[in-house]
Amino acid sequence: MPEPTTPDTDRRNFIKVLGAASALNAVTIPHVHAQEGQANTLQVALVGCGGRGTGAAANALKVKNADTKLVAMADVFDERLKSSYAGLTNEFLEKPHKLSIPPEHQFVGFDAYKKAMDLLRPNDIVVLATPLAFRWVHYAYAIERGINVFMEKPVTADGPTSKRMLELAKKADEKGIKSAVGLMVRHCRGRQELHERISNGEIGDIIAMRAYRMHGPVGSAFSAKKPPEKQEVMYQIERFHSFLWASGGLFNDFYIHQIDETCWMKNAWPVKAHAVGGRHFRGDSVDQNFDSYAVEYTFDDGSKLFLNGRTMSGCRNDFSSIAHGSKGSAYVSTSGHSPGLVRTFNGQNQSRNDVSWAFPQPEDSPYQLEWDDFVDAIINNKPYNEVPRGVQASLVSSMGRMAAHTGQEITYEQMVECPHEFAPNAAEMTPDGPAPVMSDAEGKYPVPTPGVITEFEYDYKQA
Numbered sequence: 001m002p003e004p005t006t007p008d009t010d011r012r013n014f015i016k017v018l019g020a021a022s023a024l025n026a027v028t029i030p031h032v033h034a035q036e037g038q039a040n041t042l043q044v045a046l047v048g049c050g051g052r053g054t055g056a057a058a059n060a061l062k063v064k065n066a067d068t069k070l071v072a073m074a075d076v077f078d079e080r081l082k083s084s085y086a087g088l089t090n091e092f093l094e095k096p097h098k099l100s101i102p103p104e105h106q107f108v109g110f111d112a113y114k115k116a117m118d119l120l121r122p123n124d125i126v127v128l129a130t131p132l133a134f135r136w137v138h139y140a141y142a143i144e145r146g147i148n149v150f151m152e153k154p155v156t157a158d159g160p161t162s163k164r165m166l167e168l169a170k171k172a173d174e175k176g177i178k179s180a181v182g183l184m185v186r187h188c189r190g191r192q193e194l195h196e197r198i199s200n201g202e203i204g205d206i207i208a209m210r211a212y213r214m215h216g217p218v219g220s221a222f223s224a225k226k227p228p229e230k231q232e233v234m235y236q237i238e239r240f241h242s243f244l245w246a247s248g249g250l251f252n253d254f255y256i257h258q259i260d261e262t263c264w265m266k267n268a269w270p271v272k273a274h275a276v277g278g279r280h281f282r283g284d285s286v287d288q289n290f291d292s293y294a295v296e297y298t299f300d301d302g303s304k305l306f307l308n309g310r311t312m313s314g315c316r317n318d319f320s321s322i323a324h325g326s327k328g329s330a331y332v333s334t335s336g337h338s339p340g341l342v343r344t345f346n347g348q349n350q351s352r353n354d355v356s357w358a359f360p361q362p363e364d365s366p367y368q369l370e371w372d373d374f375v376d377a378i379i380n381n382k383p384y385n386e387v388p389r390g391v392q393a394s395l396v397s398s399m400g401r402m403a404a405h406t407g408q409e410i411t412y413e414q415m416v417e418c419p420h421e422f423a424p425n426a427a428e429m430t431p432d433g434p435a436p437v438m439s440d441a442e443g444k445y446p447v448p449t450p451g452v453i454t455e456f457e458y459d460y461k462q463a
Contacts, residue, residue: 042379046129048074053127110431128151136165139168148177149177157248180378192424199267204322209303211320213318244422260322266303273400274408292311293309330343420457
């Protein structure tokens with residue numbers, strides 16, 4: 001299945017040199033065939049016990065092509081770890097053998113990830129689901145230990161960490177480590193067939209695409225002032241959607257899926273972006289996000305992707321992705337990630353009467369399929385590294401975000417080469433700080449000011 005490629009020579013060379021996206025013919029570590037018995041069980045450690053990490057761990061334990069067991073958990077918040085443990089225990093009441101996590105295998109703190117991974121053997125699996133600022137730190141340790149990695153998206157929020165992750169991906173390939181990224185739509189069988197149909201010309205040449213993620217406030221995208229008794233670093237990690245260093249903001253964390261799936265259908269990544277966005281009815285919120293974004297991405301052939309995001313109550317909701325071709329159109333996502341309900345149309349209006357093909361229902365969950373595919377690669381020792389593609393999707397997301405936050409047109413190269421690293425102290429961070437950004441005397445954090453600060457996304461030198 002062809003992957004999106006970057007059109008111009010400089011970008012191709014950049015990805016070729018740093019990413020080695022398909023150069024997986026390296027030295028491999030011995031693989032295991034998952035059969036009954038502890039020696040052939042794939043052990044799993046969960047690092048980052050929030051909702052997404054807990055869900056990924058559950059998917060890991062539900063694969064049908066291998067015997068898997070959760071043996072360690074790690075987080076910086078004890079209450080989050082306990083909540084995740086309770087949820088997983090309840091979910092697997094009828095399969096208690098799937099969990100073997102005594103108190104001494106439950107680790108809390110900034111070094112907890114090492115303790116959890118140290119319980120694994122080479123070729124076991126670690127789930128990395130912490131805020132993205134720590135992704136490269138944890139990935140590097142997993143590679144050192146010879147452990148396969150499932151990491152949640154997004155994987156980066158800036159240029160320096162993107163380059164670092166691509167170099168780490170090369171090291172993972174050299175050691176035969178399998179690396180998965182939680183862009184699960186790529187594993188949806190309906191989207192895979194749609195991609196094949198579009199690539200074969202069913203709707204003609206793609207000339208425009210539209211993506212919408214418009215709903216009320218969710219997650220920790222909006223935050224009130226920090227309680228005086230809470231440590232700054234811990235407050236920001238707990239409210240990670242509110243801070244660009246921790247998540248890329250709501251833009252990267254929410255919108256990366258639709259950016260990735262539409263670029264996949266196009267078989268290309270955009271070369272530039274310009275955008276608008278703003279903070280509207282903010283109340284006492286002190287986060288760094290805009291609550292509306294509209295981005296025009298341009299591909300090398302001049303075609304466009306129009307992305308619209310909004311997190312405001314009382315407005316029209318929409319959660320869809322549409323591709324328009326010279327001979328027809330297609331729904332890539334209809335009303336969320338799953339089910340995709342993908343279909344193609346003879347015209348541009350996506351009318352029920354114009355449907356030319358629709359994927360049969362019901363669909364398997366892509367959240368489970370991505371784990372089935374990942375574990376299949378492990379037990380059969382197939383080349384598998386989704387990190388370079390995950391970095392590209394993260395960079396394109398950041399390109400659109402930066403365009404909105406600066407009010408400038410941002411190219412792919414500008415995003416890659418922007419020197420602003422949001423969390424340069426990620427590897428040494430402690431609860432006592434310092435935090436990557438700090439509030440002013442009123443408890444407010446630096447926010448983007450388009451047209452005023454244009455070289456970077458906020459006044460980080462004063463932050």
